[in-house]
Amino acid sequence: MEDFLGENPHNRLIKELVEGKSFTVQLQTLLKQPNESVLAEELIRKIWGSFTQAITVLNSLGNSDNSLTQGQIEEVDQPNSGSELKKKKEKQDRRGCYKRRKTSGSWMRESETMNDGCAWRKYGQKKILNSKYPRCYYRCTHKYDQECRATKQVQIIQENPIIMYHTTYFGNHTCNSTKIPKHTYNNHSMVKHSDSTVLKEEEEEEESKGQSDNVSSIVDSNLWQDFMPSSPSAHDSTLAANYSSSYYEEIISSHDMEDLAKFGEIEAIEFC
DNA sequence: GCCATTTGACCCTA
DNA sequence: TAGGGTCAAATGGC
Incomplete structure:
Protein backbone atom coordinates (compact mmCIF):
# COMPACT_ATOMS: atom_id res chain seq x y z
CA MET A 1 0.00 0.00 0.00
CA GLU A 2 1.00 3.58 -0.43
CA ASP A 3 2.70 5.60 2.21
CA PHE A 4 0.05 7.48 4.17
CA LEU A 5 2.38 9.12 6.63
CA GLY A 6 1.13 12.52 7.63
CA GLU A 7 -2.30 11.86 6.18
CA ASN A 8 -5.51 12.46 8.11
CA PRO A 9 -6.76 9.05 9.37
CA HIS A 10 -10.26 9.83 8.17
CA ASN A 11 -9.03 10.61 4.67
CA ARG A 12 -6.78 7.61 4.73
CA LEU A 13 -9.68 5.37 5.72
CA ILE A 14 -11.79 6.70 2.87
CA LYS A 15 -8.89 6.30 0.49
CA GLU A 16 -8.42 2.67 1.49
CA LEU A 17 -12.12 1.89 1.15
CA VAL A 18 -12.33 3.62 -2.21
CA GLU A 19 -9.29 1.72 -3.42
CA GLY A 20 -10.85 -1.49 -2.23
CA LYS A 21 -13.99 -0.67 -4.13
CA SER A 22 -12.03 0.19 -7.24
CA PHE A 23 -10.09 -3.06 -7.09
CA THR A 24 -13.36 -4.94 -6.66
CA VAL A 25 -14.84 -3.39 -9.78
CA GLN A 26 -11.69 -4.32 -11.70
CA LEU A 27 -11.94 -7.83 -10.32
CA GLN A 28 -15.54 -8.05 -11.41
CA THR A 29 -14.51 -7.12 -14.95
CA LEU A 30 -11.65 -9.59 -14.92
CA LEU A 31 -13.81 -12.42 -13.73
CA LYS A 32 -15.97 -12.06 -16.80
CA GLN A 33 -12.97 -12.84 -18.92
CA PRO A 34 -11.40 -16.28 -19.19
CA ASN A 35 -7.71 -16.94 -18.39
CA GLU A 36 -7.29 -13.92 -16.15
CA SER A 37 -6.86 -15.78 -12.89
CA VAL A 38 -3.36 -14.40 -12.23
CA LEU A 39 -4.54 -10.81 -12.50
CA ALA A 40 -7.58 -11.66 -10.42
CA GLU A 41 -5.36 -13.04 -7.68
CA GLU A 42 -3.33 -9.85 -7.70
CA LEU A 43 -6.50 -7.79 -7.36
CA ILE A 44 -7.69 -9.97 -4.52
CA ARG A 45 -4.40 -9.29 -2.72
CA LYS A 46 -4.88 -5.57 -3.24
CA ILE A 47 -8.45 -5.68 -1.94
CA TRP A 48 -7.30 -7.60 1.07
CA GLY A 49 -4.55 -5.06 1.64
CA SER A 50 -7.00 -2.17 1.47
CA PHE A 51 -9.35 -3.73 3.98
CA THR A 52 -6.43 -4.54 6.28
CA GLN A 53 -5.23 -0.94 6.09
CA ALA A 54 -8.74 0.33 6.76
CA ILE A 55 -9.01 -1.85 9.86
CA THR A 56 -5.63 -0.60 11.03
CA VAL A 57 -6.72 3.01 10.58
CA LEU A 58 -9.97 2.40 12.44
CA ASN A 59 -8.05 0.81 15.29
CA SER A 60 -5.67 3.72 15.45
CA LEU A 61 -8.52 6.18 15.89
CA GLY A 62 -8.40 5.54 19.60
CA ASN A 63 -11.81 4.12 20.51
CA SER A 64 -10.61 1.39 22.80
CA ASP A 65 -14.07 -0.07 23.25
CA ASN A 66 -14.52 -0.78 19.60
CA SER A 67 -10.95 -1.44 18.61
CA LEU A 68 -9.93 -4.91 17.74
CA THR A 69 -7.07 -6.27 19.73
CA GLN A 70 -4.00 -7.37 17.86
CA GLY A 71 -5.04 -10.90 18.65
CA GLN A 72 -8.40 -10.41 17.03
CA ILE A 73 -6.81 -8.93 13.93
CA GLU A 74 -4.39 -11.82 13.72
CA GLU A 75 -7.27 -14.21 14.23
CA VAL A 76 -8.97 -12.78 11.17
CA ASP A 77 -5.74 -12.88 9.23
CA GLN A 78 -4.92 -16.42 10.26
CA PRO A 79 -8.08 -18.16 11.38
CA ASN A 80 -6.36 -21.43 12.20
CA SER A 81 -3.42 -20.08 14.13
CA GLY A 82 -2.91 -20.85 17.78
CA SER A 83 -4.93 -24.03 17.67
CA GLU A 84 -2.55 -25.88 20.01
CA LEU A 85 -3.00 -23.27 22.70
CA LYS A 86 -6.76 -23.33 22.30
CA LYS A 87 -6.86 -27.11 22.61
CA LYS A 88 -4.96 -26.95 25.89
CA LYS A 89 -7.34 -24.34 27.26
CA GLU A 90 -10.37 -26.29 26.14
CA LYS A 91 -9.27 -29.28 28.17
CA GLN A 92 -9.47 -27.29 31.38
CA ASP A 93 -12.77 -26.97 33.19
CA ARG A 94 -14.11 -23.87 31.51
CA ARG A 95 -17.67 -24.25 32.75
CA GLY A 96 -19.31 -20.88 32.86
CA CYS A 97 -16.13 -19.14 31.72
CA TYR A 98 -17.43 -17.21 28.77
C1' DG B 1 -17.98 -48.15 21.67
C1' DC B 2 -19.07 -43.98 19.61
C1' DC B 3 -21.73 -40.06 19.15
C1' DA B 4 -25.63 -36.95 20.12
C1' DT B 5 -28.77 -35.20 23.50
C1' DT B 6 -30.24 -33.93 28.12
C1' DT B 7 -29.68 -31.47 32.14
C1' DG B 8 -27.83 -29.34 36.18
C1' DA B 9 -23.96 -26.59 37.61
C1' DC B 10 -21.05 -22.84 37.03
C1' DC B 11 -20.16 -18.09 36.53
C1' DC B 12 -20.00 -13.83 33.56
C1' DT B 13 -22.56 -9.80 32.13
C1' DA B 14 -25.97 -6.30 32.36
C1' DT C 1 -28.45 -10.37 41.61
C1' DA C 2 -31.16 -12.44 37.85
C1' DG C 3 -30.68 -13.99 33.40
C1' DG C 4 -28.25 -16.21 30.02
C1' DG C 5 -24.24 -18.90 27.72
C1' DT C 6 -21.33 -22.77 28.19
C1' DC C 7 -19.50 -26.95 30.10
C1' DA C 8 -19.40 -31.73 31.13
C1' DA C 9 -21.36 -35.87 33.38
C1' DA C 10 -25.10 -38.88 32.65
C1' DT C 11 -27.95 -41.07 29.55
C1' DG C 12 -29.75 -43.12 25.38
C1' DG C 13 -29.68 -44.66 20.54
C1' DC C 14 -27.32 -46.86 16.88
Whole structure:
Protein backbone atom coordinates (compact mmCIF):
# COMPACT_ATOMS: atom_id res chain seq x y z
CA MET A 1 0.00 0.00 0.00
CA GLU A 2 1.00 3.58 -0.43
CA ASP A 3 2.70 5.60 2.21
CA PHE A 4 0.05 7.48 4.17
CA LEU A 5 2.38 9.12 6.63
CA GLY A 6 1.13 12.52 7.63
CA GLU A 7 -2.30 11.86 6.18
CA ASN A 8 -5.51 12.46 8.11
CA PRO A 9 -6.76 9.05 9.37
CA HIS A 10 -10.26 9.83 8.17
CA ASN A 11 -9.03 10.61 4.67
CA ARG A 12 -6.78 7.61 4.73
CA LEU A 13 -9.68 5.37 5.72
CA ILE A 14 -11.79 6.70 2.87
CA LYS A 15 -8.89 6.30 0.49
CA GLU A 16 -8.42 2.67 1.49
CA LEU A 17 -12.12 1.89 1.15
CA VAL A 18 -12.33 3.62 -2.21
CA GLU A 19 -9.29 1.72 -3.42
CA GLY A 20 -10.85 -1.49 -2.23
CA LYS A 21 -13.99 -0.67 -4.13
CA SER A 22 -12.03 0.19 -7.24
CA PHE A 23 -10.09 -3.06 -7.09
CA THR A 24 -13.36 -4.94 -6.66
CA VAL A 25 -14.84 -3.39 -9.78
CA GLN A 26 -11.69 -4.32 -11.70
CA LEU A 27 -11.94 -7.83 -10.32
CA GLN A 28 -15.54 -8.05 -11.41
CA THR A 29 -14.51 -7.12 -14.95
CA LEU A 30 -11.65 -9.59 -14.92
CA LEU A 31 -13.81 -12.42 -13.73
CA LYS A 32 -15.97 -12.06 -16.80
CA GLN A 33 -12.97 -12.84 -18.92
CA PRO A 34 -11.40 -16.28 -19.19
CA ASN A 35 -7.71 -16.94 -18.39
CA GLU A 36 -7.29 -13.92 -16.15
CA SER A 37 -6.86 -15.78 -12.89
CA VAL A 38 -3.36 -14.40 -12.23
CA LEU A 39 -4.54 -10.81 -12.50
CA ALA A 40 -7.58 -11.66 -10.42
CA GLU A 41 -5.36 -13.04 -7.68
CA GLU A 42 -3.33 -9.85 -7.70
CA LEU A 43 -6.50 -7.79 -7.36
CA ILE A 44 -7.69 -9.97 -4.52
CA ARG A 45 -4.40 -9.29 -2.72
CA LYS A 46 -4.88 -5.57 -3.24
CA ILE A 47 -8.45 -5.68 -1.94
CA TRP A 48 -7.30 -7.60 1.07
CA GLY A 49 -4.55 -5.06 1.64
CA SER A 50 -7.00 -2.17 1.47
CA PHE A 51 -9.35 -3.73 3.98
CA THR A 52 -6.43 -4.54 6.28
CA GLN A 53 -5.23 -0.94 6.09
CA ALA A 54 -8.74 0.33 6.76
CA ILE A 55 -9.01 -1.85 9.86
CA THR A 56 -5.63 -0.60 11.03
CA VAL A 57 -6.72 3.01 10.58
CA LEU A 58 -9.97 2.40 12.44
CA ASN A 59 -8.05 0.81 15.29
CA SER A 60 -5.67 3.72 15.45
CA LEU A 61 -8.52 6.18 15.89
CA GLY A 62 -8.40 5.54 19.60
CA ASN A 63 -11.81 4.12 20.51
CA SER A 64 -10.61 1.39 22.80
CA ASP A 65 -14.07 -0.07 23.25
CA ASN A 66 -14.52 -0.78 19.60
CA SER A 67 -10.95 -1.44 18.61
CA LEU A 68 -9.93 -4.91 17.74
CA THR A 69 -7.07 -6.27 19.73
CA GLN A 70 -4.00 -7.37 17.86
CA GLY A 71 -5.04 -10.90 18.65
CA GLN A 72 -8.40 -10.41 17.03
CA ILE A 73 -6.81 -8.93 13.93
CA GLU A 74 -4.39 -11.82 13.72
CA GLU A 75 -7.27 -14.21 14.23
CA VAL A 76 -8.97 -12.78 11.17
CA ASP A 77 -5.74 -12.88 9.23
CA GLN A 78 -4.92 -16.42 10.26
CA PRO A 79 -8.08 -18.16 11.38
CA ASN A 80 -6.36 -21.43 12.20
CA SER A 81 -3.42 -20.08 14.13
CA GLY A 82 -2.91 -20.85 17.78
CA SER A 83 -4.93 -24.03 17.67
CA GLU A 84 -2.55 -25.88 20.01
CA LEU A 85 -3.00 -23.27 22.70
CA LYS A 86 -6.76 -23.33 22.30
CA LYS A 87 -6.86 -27.11 22.61
CA LYS A 88 -4.96 -26.95 25.89
CA LYS A 89 -7.34 -24.34 27.26
CA GLU A 90 -10.37 -26.29 26.14
CA LYS A 91 -9.27 -29.28 28.17
CA GLN A 92 -9.47 -27.29 31.38
CA ASP A 93 -12.77 -26.97 33.19
CA ARG A 94 -14.11 -23.87 31.51
CA ARG A 95 -17.67 -24.25 32.75
CA GLY A 96 -19.31 -20.88 32.86
CA CYS A 97 -16.13 -19.14 31.72
CA TYR A 98 -17.43 -17.21 28.77
CA LYS A 99 -18.10 -13.72 27.63
CA ARG A 100 -21.72 -12.99 26.97
CA ARG A 101 -22.39 -12.57 23.33
CA LYS A 102 -23.25 -9.20 21.96
CA THR A 103 -25.81 -9.01 19.22
CA SER A 104 -23.34 -7.29 16.91
CA GLY A 105 -21.61 -9.67 14.57
CA SER A 106 -24.55 -11.99 14.50
CA TRP A 107 -27.53 -12.37 12.26
CA MET A 108 -30.95 -13.86 12.54
CA ARG A 109 -33.18 -16.01 10.42
CA GLU A 110 -36.79 -16.91 10.79
CA SER A 111 -37.95 -20.03 9.04
CA GLU A 112 -40.28 -22.97 9.19
CA THR A 113 -37.44 -25.39 9.69
CA MET A 114 -34.44 -25.67 11.95
CA ASN A 115 -32.55 -27.46 9.24
CA ASP A 116 -30.06 -25.23 7.47
CA GLY A 117 -27.93 -27.97 5.98
CA CYS A 118 -25.09 -27.64 8.44
CA ALA A 119 -23.97 -30.24 10.95
CA TRP A 120 -24.85 -28.81 14.35
CA ARG A 121 -24.53 -30.38 17.74
CA LYS A 122 -26.80 -29.31 20.56
CA TYR A 123 -24.90 -28.37 23.68
CA GLY A 124 -27.51 -26.72 25.83
CA GLN A 125 -31.07 -25.66 26.34
CA LYS A 126 -32.43 -22.90 28.51
CA LYS A 127 -35.78 -21.64 29.56
CA ILE A 128 -35.83 -17.97 28.69
CA LEU A 129 -37.57 -15.39 30.81
CA ASN A 130 -40.88 -14.19 29.36
CA SER A 131 -40.60 -16.74 26.62
CA LYS A 132 -43.00 -19.58 26.12
CA TYR A 133 -40.41 -21.81 24.52
CA PRO A 134 -36.89 -22.76 25.60
CA ARG A 135 -33.85 -21.61 23.66
CA CYS A 136 -31.60 -24.31 22.25
CA TYR A 137 -27.88 -23.84 21.80
CA TYR A 138 -25.99 -25.47 18.97
CA ARG A 139 -22.35 -25.49 17.97
CA CYS A 140 -20.75 -26.76 14.81
CA THR A 141 -20.10 -30.51 14.91
CA HIS A 142 -16.54 -29.75 13.81
CA LYS A 143 -15.79 -27.42 16.69
CA TYR A 144 -12.95 -29.56 17.96
CA ASP A 145 -11.70 -31.49 14.95
CA GLN A 146 -11.62 -28.44 12.66
CA GLU A 147 -11.65 -25.58 15.15
CA CYS A 148 -14.93 -24.37 13.73
CA ARG A 149 -16.42 -21.84 16.12
CA ALA A 150 -19.80 -21.31 14.52
CA THR A 151 -22.73 -21.49 16.91
CA LYS A 152 -26.41 -20.82 16.68
CA GLN A 153 -29.36 -20.38 18.99
CA VAL A 154 -32.76 -21.67 17.99
CA GLN A 155 -36.02 -20.70 19.57
CA ILE A 156 -39.60 -21.40 18.54
CA ILE A 157 -41.40 -18.11 18.13
CA GLN A 158 -44.81 -19.46 17.18
CA GLU A 159 -46.54 -22.79 16.86
CA ASN A 160 -49.69 -21.82 15.03
CA PRO A 161 -50.61 -22.06 12.28
CA ILE A 162 -47.13 -23.38 11.56
CA ILE A 163 -44.05 -23.71 13.72
CA MET A 164 -41.68 -20.84 13.14
CA TYR A 165 -38.11 -20.96 14.38
CA HIS A 166 -36.04 -17.92 15.17
CA THR A 167 -32.38 -18.77 14.65
CA THR A 168 -29.49 -16.53 15.63
CA TYR A 169 -26.13 -17.37 14.14
CA PHE A 170 -22.82 -16.47 15.72
CA GLY A 171 -19.34 -16.84 14.35
CA ASN A 172 -18.04 -18.05 11.10
CA HIS A 173 -17.85 -21.60 9.78
CA THR A 174 -14.23 -22.53 9.27
CA CYS A 175 -14.84 -26.23 8.81
CA ASN A 176 -14.73 -28.04 5.50
CA SER A 177 -18.07 -29.72 5.90
CA THR A 178 -19.86 -27.26 3.70
CA LYS A 179 -20.11 -27.31 -0.06
CA ILE A 180 -19.86 -24.93 -2.96
CA PRO A 181 -22.24 -21.99 -2.93
CA LYS A 182 -25.05 -21.18 -5.21
CA HIS A 183 -26.62 -17.85 -4.64
CA THR A 184 -30.24 -18.62 -4.07
CA TYR A 185 -32.72 -17.38 -1.57
CA ASN A 186 -35.03 -19.43 0.56
CA ASN A 187 -38.57 -18.30 0.04
CA HIS A 188 -39.55 -19.45 3.49
CA SER A 189 -36.95 -17.68 5.51
CA MET A 190 -36.01 -14.18 6.36
CA VAL A 191 -32.58 -12.98 7.35
CA LYS A 192 -31.93 -9.98 9.50
CA HIS A 193 -28.58 -8.52 10.36
CA SER A 194 -27.80 -7.18 13.73
CA ASP A 195 -24.45 -6.04 12.39
CA SER A 196 -23.53 -6.26 8.76
CA THR A 197 -20.17 -4.56 9.06
CA VAL A 198 -18.24 -7.74 9.58
CA LEU A 199 -17.15 -9.34 6.39
CA LYS A 200 -17.38 -12.92 7.54
CA GLU A 201 -20.87 -12.59 8.82
CA GLU A 202 -21.95 -11.52 5.38
CA GLU A 203 -20.47 -14.67 4.01
CA GLU A 204 -22.08 -16.82 6.62
CA GLU A 205 -25.46 -15.26 6.15
CA GLU A 206 -25.11 -16.20 2.54
CA GLU A 207 -24.28 -19.66 3.70
CA SER A 208 -27.31 -19.96 5.91
CA LYS A 209 -29.59 -18.87 3.10
CA GLY A 210 -28.12 -21.30 0.66
CA GLN A 211 -28.19 -24.17 3.09
CA SER A 212 -31.71 -23.56 4.21
CA ASP A 213 -32.86 -24.59 0.80
CA ASN A 214 -32.29 -28.30 0.40
CA VAL A 215 -32.28 -28.02 -3.35
CA SER A 216 -29.69 -25.32 -3.48
CA SER A 217 -26.10 -26.06 -2.74
CA ILE A 218 -24.18 -24.92 0.28
CA VAL A 219 -21.74 -22.08 0.68
CA ASP A 220 -18.14 -22.99 1.16
CA SER A 221 -17.43 -21.07 4.30
CA ASN A 222 -13.72 -21.15 3.65
CA LEU A 223 -14.16 -19.17 0.51
CA TRP A 224 -13.20 -15.90 2.05
CA GLN A 225 -10.13 -17.51 3.54
CA ASP A 226 -9.32 -18.64 0.06
CA PHE A 227 -9.18 -15.04 -0.97
CA MET A 228 -6.39 -14.40 1.47
CA PRO A 229 -2.98 -13.76 -0.03
CA SER A 230 -1.65 -16.68 1.96
CA SER A 231 -3.66 -19.20 -0.02
CA PRO A 232 -3.73 -18.08 -3.64
CA SER A 233 -3.96 -21.63 -4.92
CA ALA A 234 -7.63 -21.79 -4.08
CA HIS A 235 -8.64 -18.86 -6.24
CA ASP A 236 -11.03 -20.46 -8.56
CA SER A 237 -12.45 -17.63 -10.57
CA THR A 238 -15.90 -19.16 -10.82
CA LEU A 239 -16.13 -19.48 -7.08
CA ALA A 240 -14.81 -15.99 -6.67
CA ALA A 241 -17.43 -14.69 -9.05
CA ASN A 242 -20.20 -16.42 -7.16
CA TYR A 243 -18.88 -15.23 -3.89
CA SER A 244 -18.13 -11.66 -4.77
CA SER A 245 -21.49 -11.24 -6.42
CA SER A 246 -23.50 -12.58 -3.53
CA TYR A 247 -21.36 -10.78 -1.03
CA TYR A 248 -21.92 -7.40 -2.57
CA GLU A 249 -25.61 -8.03 -3.03
CA GLU A 250 -25.76 -8.47 0.71
CA ILE A 251 -23.62 -5.41 1.32
CA ILE A 252 -25.77 -3.25 -0.90
CA SER A 253 -28.90 -4.34 0.91
CA SER A 254 -27.46 -3.55 4.31
CA HIS A 255 -27.75 -0.33 6.22
CA ASP A 256 -24.01 -0.15 6.46
CA MET A 257 -23.79 0.50 2.78
CA GLU A 258 -25.81 3.60 3.42
CA ASP A 259 -23.34 4.53 6.11
CA LEU A 260 -20.48 4.07 3.72
CA ALA A 261 -22.30 6.12 1.12
CA LYS A 262 -22.34 9.00 3.58
CA PHE A 263 -18.68 9.37 2.87
CA GLY A 264 -19.70 10.39 -0.60
CA GLU A 265 -17.16 8.01 -2.03
CA ILE A 266 -18.82 4.63 -1.95
CA GLU A 267 -21.60 3.79 -4.29
CA ALA A 268 -23.57 0.71 -5.07
CA ILE A 269 -21.80 -1.86 -7.17
CA GLU A 270 -23.92 -3.54 -9.75
CA PHE A 271 -23.50 -7.13 -10.77
CA CYS A 272 -24.91 -8.49 -13.96
C1' DG B 1 -17.98 -48.15 21.67
C1' DC B 2 -19.07 -43.98 19.61
C1' DC B 3 -21.73 -40.06 19.15
C1' DA B 4 -25.63 -36.95 20.12
C1' DT B 5 -28.77 -35.20 23.50
C1' DT B 6 -30.24 -33.93 28.12
C1' DT B 7 -29.68 -31.47 32.14
C1' DG B 8 -27.83 -29.34 36.18
C1' DA B 9 -23.96 -26.59 37.61
C1' DC B 10 -21.05 -22.84 37.03
C1' DC B 11 -20.16 -18.09 36.53
C1' DC B 12 -20.00 -13.83 33.56
C1' DT B 13 -22.56 -9.80 32.13
C1' DA B 14 -25.97 -6.30 32.36
C1' DT C 1 -28.45 -10.37 41.61
C1' DA C 2 -31.16 -12.44 37.85
C1' DG C 3 -30.68 -13.99 33.40
C1' DG C 4 -28.25 -16.21 30.02
C1' DG C 5 -24.24 -18.90 27.72
C1' DT C 6 -21.33 -22.77 28.19
C1' DC C 7 -19.50 -26.95 30.10
C1' DA C 8 -19.40 -31.73 31.13
C1' DA C 9 -21.36 -35.87 33.38
C1' DA C 10 -25.10 -38.88 32.65
C1' DT C 11 -27.95 -41.07 29.55
C1' DG C 12 -29.75 -43.12 25.38
C1' DG C 13 -29.68 -44.66 20.54
C1' DC C 14 -27.32 -46.86 16.88
